[in-house]
Amino acid sequence: MTKKTVSAASLAAQAMGWIDPVTRAVVPPIHMASTYLRDEDNGYSSGRIYARADNPTFDQAEATLTALEGGAKSLIFSSGMSAATACFLALAPGDHVVVPKVMYWSLRNWLATFATSWGLKVEFVDADRTDAIAAAVKKGVTKLVWLETPANPTWALSDIAAAAEIAHKAGALLGVDSTVATPVLTRPIEHGADIVMHSATKYLNGHSDIIAGALVGARDDDHWMKLRAIRAQLGTILGQTEAWLLMRGMRTLYPRVAWACRSAQSLAEKFAAHPMIEEVLYPGLPSFAGHAVARKQMTNGFGGMLSVRIKGGERAAVATAARVELWKRATSLGGVESLIEHRASIEGPGTPCPPDLLRLSVGVEESADLFEDLDQALKRAHNA
Numbered sequence: 001m002t003k004k005t006v007s008a009a010s011l012a013a014q015a016m017g018w019i020d021p022v023t024r025a026v027v028p029p030i031h032m033a034s035t036y037l038r039d040e041d042n043g044y045s046s047g048r049i050y051a052r053a054d055n056p057t058f059d060q061a062e063a064t065l066t067a068l069e070g071g072a073k074s075l076i077f078s079s080g081m082s083a084a085t086a087c088f089l090a091l092a093p094g095d096h097v098v099v100p101k102v103m104y105w106s107l108r109n110w111l112a113t114f115a116t117s118w119g120l121k122v123e124f125v126d127a128d129r130t131d132a133i134a135a136a137v138k139k140g141v142t143k144l145v146w147l148e149t150p151a152n153p154t155w156a157l158s159d160i161a162a163a164a165e166i167a168h169k170a171g172a173l174l175g176v177d178s179t180v181a182t183p184v185l186t187r188p189i190e191h192g193a194d195i196v197m198h199s200a201t202k203y204l205n206g207h208s209d210i211i212a213g214a215l216v217g218a219r220d221d222d223h224w225m226k227l228r229a230i231r232a233q234l235g236t237i238l239g240q241t242e243a244w245l246l247m248r249g250m251r252t253l254y255p256r257v258a259w260a261c262r263s264a265q266s267l268a269e270k271f272a273a274h275p276m277i278e279e280v281l282y283p284g285l286p287s288f289a290g291h292a293v294a295r296k297q298m299t300n301g302f303g304g305m306l307s308v309r310i311k312g313g314e315r316a317a318v319a320t321a322a323r324v325e326l327w328k329r330a331t332s333l334g335g336v337e338s339l340i341e342h343r344a345s346i347e348g349p350g351t352p353c354p355p356d357l358l359r360l361s362v363g364v365e366e367s368a369d370l371f372e373d374l375d376q377a378l379k380r381a382h383n384a
């Protein structure tokens, strides 16, 4: 079997097939060392100096993610936020960036506050409209276009290939937060992205037990060296044990995501016909605004995330979330346990999220159980 014939799912399952050369262990050790021995000639022939720059426990997770995304290099970070903000900190004050109006709420806040006061010119656009991106990008001035697709919590789609063309013509880079799509469903570099970002806290790890982030670069160039330097200088590295847990979680990425997609598609279709639900937001529904773009750049399914807008507004939405038993009321997404969340109340004033919206992260429980639980909660909330 030549390497070319091995699918990404198989590479992930075996963490690239790595075997410890000394012990023949099929699972790697956790390297705890913070520092490495210098050679007698004062050099570092191991390539390792100090563990704020990197750690051997990162290698397997980074190499695997690079292969899954079809990139040149990866870096794992202490959180999704530290991975995302590194992309903006690699720019200079005065640089112009184009970012989505609907995106992960904490990153949006950071861009509107810290990044702006640090000197970046941040322009928020309707990133589900290619013409809005084109109108905002300025040749020679815009340095980074940022997308999140599907975007939290409306799951609006952005056309990666179209945005890449606009960004590159203007001399800007394209970064894509692909946390929700995962490399199972979308490989942004194939569509022209320069940087792919993940909150590895979510699907890549998949078990709601670490906070982690990752960047994948399309090229190992000067810009990539800058991102690597930012991680080493700020020390936004992942702990060794967390890096090990991330690799352990990534081994089951493909079956977990495939299961969640099937389940989410079935739930979306059933809830779309539910008398107490106003609207279902899910890229896999033909009636969804972003469905055509989703079909173009998503394969293997449309993701494990959907939102439902509850008839009766905010009160009915909160009352429904209060009455679920199997779904867990908690923030975050992409874990094996299904989560439900009233997003508007966590995002606070200024949120573009509708008040009647409940965000659903579909895990790997039986889909029929998840339907029945939310159905009984909707009925009990309605009759309360």
Ligand SMILES: *Cc1c(COP(=O)(O)O)cnc(C)c1O
Pocket (backbone or CB within 6 Å): 079, 080, 081, 082, 084, 104, 107, 148, 152, 177, 179, 180, 198, 199, 200, 201, 202, 211, 212, 213, 333
């Ligand atoms: C969770 C999340 C982030 C932030 O990641 P953390 O690991 O929580 O820092 C960024 N983008 C998206 C889409 C997310 O869901």
